[in-house]
Amino acid sequence: MTLQDLIAASQVVFLLYFIGINSAYLLLSVAAFLTLPRQMRRQALHHAMPSAHTSFEPPISLVVTAYNEEAVIVAAVRSLLQLDYSEFEILIVNDGSKDGTLDVLKKEFKLVPFPEAFRLRVPHARVRAVYQSTNYPEIRVIDKENGGGKADASNAGINGARFPLFCPLDADTILQRDSLKLMAQPFLEDRRTIAVGGTVRIANGCEVSSGVLTRVGVPRNFLALFQLIEYLRSFLVARVGFSAMNALPLISGAFGLFHKDSVIAVGGYRQDALGEDMELVMRLHRHFRLQRKPYRISFVADAMCWTEAPESTSVLKRQRVRWQRGLMESVVMNRELLFHPRSGWLGWFSIPFVFFFEGLGGLVEIVGLLFMIAAVALGLISWYAFIAFMLVAIGLGLLLSTTALLLEEMTFHTYPKTRDLLLLFAAIVLENFGYRQLNALWRVIGLYKWITNSQASWGEMTRTASWNKIAVKAITPTSPANHKAEVS
């Protein structure tokens, strides 16, 4: 192959990538615009009907995994106690914390050892003891040895869960009061439903008091603001769109509701997976699709939870590198789905989208950008052409973000102040000048680390919880293999 051929081939790749990614986003946007109003219709019915509980709502086990969460765990559990739902239990899995997580729980909720007849249906590290709260019958704590990650702790939670649906949560997640009611609806309306995802919002800039969100605002930190825009794109456009095709490739580990027996049937969370949430959802798809079992994995945009986004580049970089590795790992572990005749929209659209545009996209974007800069420097293309290509790349990116914001304003208008909207406009424009390129670079690093299979290093996490009036103490875990370095 000559250099000429190489240049020619790479140009074709860039053009195809560009056309492909924008067509895919266009399709997702159209699907989101068609689907969201239907979801809002259901929400309107909820407002119109009385909110009394009946015996038909399936009871839910909330599984809160905690590793060194001494500073936030009590506020998190107190927040969960205030949820508006007919029947639920709170199961906290203390995954061998080295701080006082278990002690504060014991003290706050008056825990006593409980002789639980524990079932081992999915694998995890040894359980040391089970505790039951004496003042809140719905609270139990599983104290186990550290299993090296969230997947292991979540598996212990699945084994300990008593109800047919379980909701894995992070200790810093704040659920909206009606979120469980909304998430349970698809299970009531369609018996084939095996999993439901909800919207994750960024809590930076908001105020939380006693575990309840009291004021919604946008972050003043630009890094968090850019992530807010990313989350809007990801949840209101991509996930709503994928869900309309029953091809949702991911339910965020921070907020999802699963049919327990279906998860057990596929073996629970994989302890060796870095992106255990995405891998589980893909495996559920693989199991049900390839065995021709009817099923549905849905997304409910109006069920919301709030979580803290990293505000420093080092923490964000670690998060993105880990996400990228998790993403590639999940696709490869479930590669059987890719273009499988029985895989439908999932195998022919979602997984290729995830693999080519999210998995390899960073690489194409970085190489494409360098290629354009080199080409203009070498005089291969004119400045006019360079500006035209940058304009179209940035223009379409801006269009996607603005579409997400429009959807948000049409449906939820979550951010009440006009000033917040103006800040979001600014973030939509500014993220194109540095942040997106940086993100693409981190994705390339993640890709490289996945290829070279280098040791996962989640490093240290600094959670400020500045939005939380109860838990404002910054914490720094000591173990390199902790639960979650950042928002996941």
Place this chain on the structure above:
Amino acid sequence: MFKAISTLAKDSALVYVTDSDFVITVAWWTGAASVTLVFLLMLQILFMRWLLIRRVRRRETFVAIWQPLLMDCLDEVSRELPKIRRGDAYSFLTLWNYLHESVRDEPKERLNTLARACDMDVVALSLARSGNVREKLMGLETLGNLRDDTTWSELAQMAGGHDAALSLAAARALMRIDARRAIDLLMPLIAAHKDWSLSFVALMLKEAGADVVSEPLARAALAAAPEYAPRLVGFLESAYANVCIPTVRRILRSTNDTETIIAALRVWNDPEDIGTAREFLRDDRWQVRVQAVRALGRTGTEADEKLLLAALADGEWWVRYRAAQSLASLPSVSARKMERFREEQYSQYAKDILAQVIAERTLAT
């Protein structure tokens, strides 16, 4: 070197593609169109926000005037009422329906008189016919609360519609207007509309009362095809026991459909026919056995202790757990007896689950 690469690349065919007039023109215009569209969308978002703020302010002003008037009307309907503009109708109906839900008897009637005096019956019908979804739902709720049967046929038609939310809201309005007349019309729809929220339907039936729903529900459950039966059987808990019990008994004797049996055993509460529940303890399906042990827990006697003790060694955790709970809830079983049962068990399964349930009971007391 730099010059050589530059020359080489310039000779490559695709450089001309990238640098061709057509590609650049398309890129330029696509980019310009996108940026223009972004600008227009941002303006639209700001405009929507402006409208929202205006709407909220207008609603606040309206509520400040009308809330005291509506509260006064609970005692006596004033003859002089301010005119309600069409744009404020939704705010009025929100307030009116909210108040309607929280009062009974005469104040409800006074609220209806007031709504009619303000022509809100006409507005509600018009909203139900041609508003957006939110307005249609509000219109339907109002028509139900007004209990005006002149809209019956139109509501019946809406209840048969395809949209789950609107048809359910229309069904509820019919139930509120005349539950006895509505129930026969709605029963086939309740069975067939799998997209109707179970909890909303249950609430609707509960609201109508057992004297209205018992007979039609029992008839429909007995006549239902297997795909509809579990749904209807589940609602039997809203029915009177003297209707529910024989219906469930007949269903349990006539079906082998797992879902229907589970639904029937869930509402089963028949001490005179305890043999039926005992028979299901031997069923191959663990989901059925779970419901059977629960049923024994509700109505069992000392004679069932042995059966429940045997179920403690079941291979399925849920059967063991529910059996232990049922055992503890039998009138003949005291805390001391539970301890004795635990000590007497050979199966570790049974010992563990009894220990758990004993601990649960101790904590609960």
